[in-house]
Amino acid sequence: MSDRPAPAPANRLALRLARPVALIRRVVSGPEIDALAAKTQRLWRSPIRGPWITSVFGSLLLVGIPIMFVTGLLSYVAYDPRLAGNDNTPQHGILGFYLFNWVSSPSWVYRISQGIHVSLGLVLLPIILAKLWSVIPKLFEVPPVRSVAHALERVSLVLLVGGIGLELATGIADIEYFYPWKFDFYDVHFYGAWAFMSGFLIHVWVKFPAMVKALRSRSLRRELSTSLADTRPETSGELVARAPAPATISRRGLIGLVMGASATVFFTTAGETIRSLHGTALLAPRGRRKGRDPNDFEVNITFETSRIDPRVTGARWRLEVEGQRRVKLSRAQLLSMPQTTAELPIACVEGWSTVQTWTGVALVDLARLAGAKVGSDLLAVSLEPPGSPYRSATLAGNQAGNPAALLALKVNGADLSPDHGFPARIIVPGAPGVHCTKWVQQLRFLPS
Amino acid sequence: MTADGEHGDQVGGNFGGEVGRPPARRAGLALFRRRYGGGPGHLLTMVAGLSLAGYVISILAGVGHPLEILLWVAGAIVAHDLVLFPLYTALDRLSHRLRPRSGRPPLVPLRNHVRAPLVISGILLLMSFPLVFGLSQRTYLRATGLSTSVYAGNFAVVAGSLFAGSALIYALRFVLARRNRPQFVADDREKGPDDAHQRAEG
The missing domain is CATH 3.90.420.10 (Oxidoreductase, molybdopterin-binding domain)
Structure with missing residues (x-):
């Protein structure tokens, strides 16, 4: 590293950025750190963890999360916040750039958009948990920071993981009338969504090529017909266990389990907006009736x-x-x-x-x-x-x-x-x- | 990122490809990559995304109870990795004990028939515990005029159905497996290891 010529002026910025990281690297490198890294890696033993399974859950979220964001923004539009007294987040600044006059036809437009927002949000919960499970070794990476680029990525992950957790927690608690906080729900759910999306956009931009590559590395059809007995660890990739334990569930088993969990969430909650699913909506916060009188439908604020x-x-x-x-x-x-x-x-x-x-x-x-x-x-x-x-x-x-x-x-x-x-x-x-x-x-x- | 392991410091996707550029720029890019750990496109993405986040956070800091919000974000970051994960992993380690101790592999492994309803009920409970434990009873009553008391029973019904369904599928698979392996069944009748096998699993 010492016999490199002096850098051109254009590269001085990069050099300056790299200095603190170089310092960290000097502190956290050496045989002890390498040994610790090897030890940490050996802690993760799941034989089905790897880039492919992560990318399967990632690709589902890549479809689901933009729908959540768009329907969330539409809900803000539907409040017509530009009219006096309607805005729950008046400090929104440029984050209201997309606002337009909400439509009043068809009559079910908000019913559909907000029904999707809440039902899909609940359905995504198992997939998000599975995705978090699949990438947990990344939290304990050794060394924790490898370069400036890597450090920035980890900062963006704070937005991603903290953001999705905050959105899920506030969203689900709100529909259950559970308010274990003093802050305003609208503030946190709205600005939290934007903070999360900035992390999400970074993450998608950076990881999309890796996701495509990983998805191509194994055939979904073959995985779905591979039994537990034939389940082997993925061959390469940073999430793959260095010392895998014997498989106790196949990849199709895990995917089936997550899909099953999402389906169960759907059938036990979506009846609060889809009448035909009313009978199984045992865990839906709403959709309950007192009796059969003309006025015995859902009340909000008695x-x-x-x-x-x-x-x-x-x-x-x-x-x-x-x-x-x-x-x-x-x-x-x-x-x-x-x-x-x-x-x-x-x-x-x-x-x-x-x-x-x-x-x-x-x-x-x-x-x-x-x-x-x-x-x-x-x-x-x-x-x-x-x-x-x-x-x-x-x-x-x-x-x-x-x-x-x-x-x-x-x-x-x-x-x-x-x-x-x-x-x-x-x-x-x-x-x-x-x-x-x-x-x-x-x-x-x-x-x- | 499958490439990370092999390429050390490089992160992210294929930004700032170096093929077909003049040598001076190529050298500059190479130095940038070495120093920064990624291409210029990577840096641009980071700056754009983190600027947006900075703007949003500056608004959030002014909306009231910012410290409490910060606490919730911190909680959200560790909730899965440092709380839920250790919890469900420990539970799963316990389920190792469902393995039969005898040498012969079970006709149908029981383990995932316990795991699946357990995992799904766990997620349902995570989703609806405020209702199931009546934590929002007061606000719920004020809004709806109804009590949350039904949800504990409802949850028990859903969880019970999941376990019952899983047991039913297990029984079906067991019967099918026995029928498809007549030799094994004959073997069973002679020595009666089926009983021993059931005991070890349960």
């Missing part, structure tokens, strides 16, 4: 929790509609207006959804009544006390102007129950459930 005084929802209640002029309407007056019936889903950010038949006054009729332009943005305010998180939401003009968007008074032919928003609630095609404000007190059509 009337009791809303802290609304029951007296203000009675005969005294008046809806205030504000456009060019202000109109006050009793429930009886609303019922005497032309009624519109629509079959619309409540689709929650938590991934569950439920389609019901709603009857009430079309929001476009209320806009005309108040002299507002059809297609104006609409601020809906509930009877909940100020400071309640779901007290108000702003609907975009295309949502409030959709002929099927309702101020619902009835559901499945019966009056709304207090839990479902009596005396009146918003129900809008394509919007997240949280924007379907319950216990509506005031509708304000906003001038454009």
Whole structure:
């Protein structure tokens, strides 16, 4: 290393970058370190660990994770965060560059996108665990840092592993109403996703050629027909055990186990949004019903929790509609207006959804009544006390102007129950459930 | 990265190929690679990705409870490698004891018929333990008007079905294996090692 000519100026940066690593290398090299490295490598004994099996799980995640990211971003779009009071992550800066006006048709659009986000996220859990199992020897690499490039890669792995763990933990805890933290879920799940994706993009960019090479090194079809008795360690690659133990499960066995786990997760949870799987959704946080009454479908935030005084929802209640002029309407007056019936889903950010038949006054009729332009943005305010998180939401003009968007008074032919928003609630095609404000007190059509 | 083992310091994919470049640039690239440990494309990817991460982290630092977030990230990094992995590996080592101690290999190995339902139930529990143990009972009730008390039973039903299903497949495989090896069955009847074999496995 000593008889090299002086470097050209262009290479000085590289030299400077390399200095700390060279220092580390000097400290952590030598026969003792080599012996430790050999010893560490011998600890990993699984005969099926290797680049091929890692790449199988990696390629599944390469498909799944971009879908998670895109549906996650779409959910942010669906909140219409550019409208007043709708943004849960107002500090997003340039991370909102892709925002566009959310659609309000077809009515099931958010039901599908968010159903995919949550169901797929759960289904990926076993695959992510398998991937982490398959690469665990990398965490204990000796020496821990080989070059500047290697050091940067390891930093990006902090984003990758820390990020996916954070996204899974916050996502799953949220759909189960489990909040063992003080931070805001939206903040951490949203910014965490971006931090994770920066690590993910680096990882894919760097490892993609290795993944393709590893996948080509063995035939999937042959692996799927190789029994335990014929299972041998992979021939080369850094994850391959130096001193493999005898195989106790074949590669197809492990792949089958992981697929089986994902399938079990799917069939025990997806029924909260796919009706035909309702019967097996034993571990779905939602999708449970109290009984068979018209109002016995999923509730989010009960009337009791809303802290609304029951007296203000009675005969005294008046809806205030504000456009060019202000109109006050009793429930009886609303019922005497032309009624519109629509079959619309409540689709929650938590991934569950439920389609019901709603009857009430079309929001476009209320806009005309108040002299507002059809297609104006609409601020809906509930009877909940100020400071309640779901007290108000702003609907975009295309949502409030959709002929099927309702101020619902009835559901499945019966009056709304207090839990479902009596005396009146918003129900809008394509919007997240949280924007379907319950216990509506005031509708304000906003001038454009 | 299968190439890592053989090429020492080189990491990553095939960045900055050196074929067909003028000799001076080739020498410069070679030096860069030697010093940096990868091609210029690798460095560019790292700088781009880590800059984005830096930007995101600078926002996260200002959103409230940043220390708690940091703690959760740290927890997420070690959760699998230093907590779950040692736990399930230790459990799996215990399952070694399910091997028959007699010399003859079992007709159908029992081990993976225990492992599979155990692994899947474990993942289901990891996914739904807040509901199964009622840890979110208060917030769940406030949102849904329902109790989380059903989930412990539901989990038991799912886990029980997985074990029952696995046992059923084991029994089927055992019957099929016996039928396909008539000599072995005849052998069994004479000496009765089937019983001994069952005892060793269970």
